[in-house]
Amino acid sequence: MNDVDVLEWTLAGYAGEQLAEEAQLLNKTVDYAGGQLIFQDYGVVVIEPAAPGTKDVVFSCAVHGDETAPIEIIRDMVQGIMQGEIKPVQRTLFLIANPAAIAINKRFVDMNMNRLFSGAHADGHTPEHKRAANLEHYVTAFYNDAPAGERQRFHYDLHTAIRDSQYEKFAVHPFTHGGPYKKSQLTFLAECGVTTMLLSQSPTTTFSYYSARTHAAEAFTVELGKVRPFGQNDRSKFAAAEQMFTRLIVEHELSLPEFDPYRTKVFDVCxxxxxxxxxxxxxxxxxxxxxxxxxxxxxxxxxxxxxxxxxxxxxxxxxxxxxxxxxxxxxxxxxxxxxxxxxxx
Ligand SMILES: [Zn+2]
CATH class of the missing domain: 2.40.50.630 (OB fold (Dihydrolipoamide Acetyltransferase, E2P))
Structure with missing residues (x-):
């Protein structure tokens, strides 16, 4: 069971292939040291610690199917949990958003999925419309199933960009409708190596805007570098981000350095x-x-x-x-x- 590769499992299951018995994980719950992994759907894995902290964290990848580095990161985090190397104490939802696009190594099949959230999935009938609706459903259920009490919601939607960037790693901050920006997030993202922030100035139909607007999550579209094929990503370039994502879910109180306003370049969408x-x-x-x-x-x-x-x-x-x-x-x-x-x- 511990050898199951969540990406292979997702792709095979999504394609309707017959899976070996040890890979029959759909709707199954598997124990890890400290809690349970629940395989809700292909590409949808919920982590429920036995004694959860106060954070509910969503990591999504492959909203664009050819952006492989984030997929490798999420695959390895799930693998690390199954093998007992990563022991989350925070509730976590991992999403491999568009397996059909991964399977053909394309950004998308019919529609750019990052334009199909916040209800936009109701405007069409492609598999991507349907999957976006399902993803919203899984995110809603995950946040709503949290224990009672004061909680913090997070969603990092992970991407890589098609072209080079003068600032290699950057995040898009969804429109806040006049709300303030969080120093703690600027610091967390800077620790991930993401020191450029782009402030969106209008509602959109992206996944991160959906979680921010609908669920009051601290949500971001995070661009971690440039698109490369599977296996050709220089994982050392993502090490800081991987380490921070892991720390966010394995530590009860994540200690961060003091906020430094000069660390992050901030741009408005013009x-x-x-x-x-x-x-x-x-x-x-x-x-x-x-x-x-x-x-x-x-x-x-x-x-x-x-x-x-x-x-x-x-x-x-x-x-x-x-x-x-x-x-x-x-x-x-x-x-x-x-x-x-x-x-x-
Ligand atoms: Zn993307």
């Missing part, structure tokens, strides 16, 4: 540029890194007859992708935020 017509072009090379700044007036994109130029000094590009479906985001621009303006608690 503009979202959508592709609305077939004739859409980005006017910079494919290998331009995320967070590259262009001069004011530079033509960034044309969407049919509409030109998008750099409007503000210091405006930088993030997540460019000219090949998105019509109506979807092809480019974000971001701008530096003064820490003095940021409401921190």
């Amino acid at each position: 503009r979202t540029i959508n592709r609305t017509v077939e004739d859409f072009t980005l006017h910079f090379p494919d290998d331009v890194a995320n967070f590259t700044a262009f001069e004011q007036g530079y033509l960034l994109a044309t969407d049919g007859d509409t030109e998008y130029r750099v409007e503000r000094a210091g405006e930088r590009i993030v997540f460019p992708n000219a090949k998105v479906a019509l109506g979807q985001r092809a480019l974000l621009t971001v701008i530096d935020v003064s820490k003095k303006r940021l409401q921190l608690v």
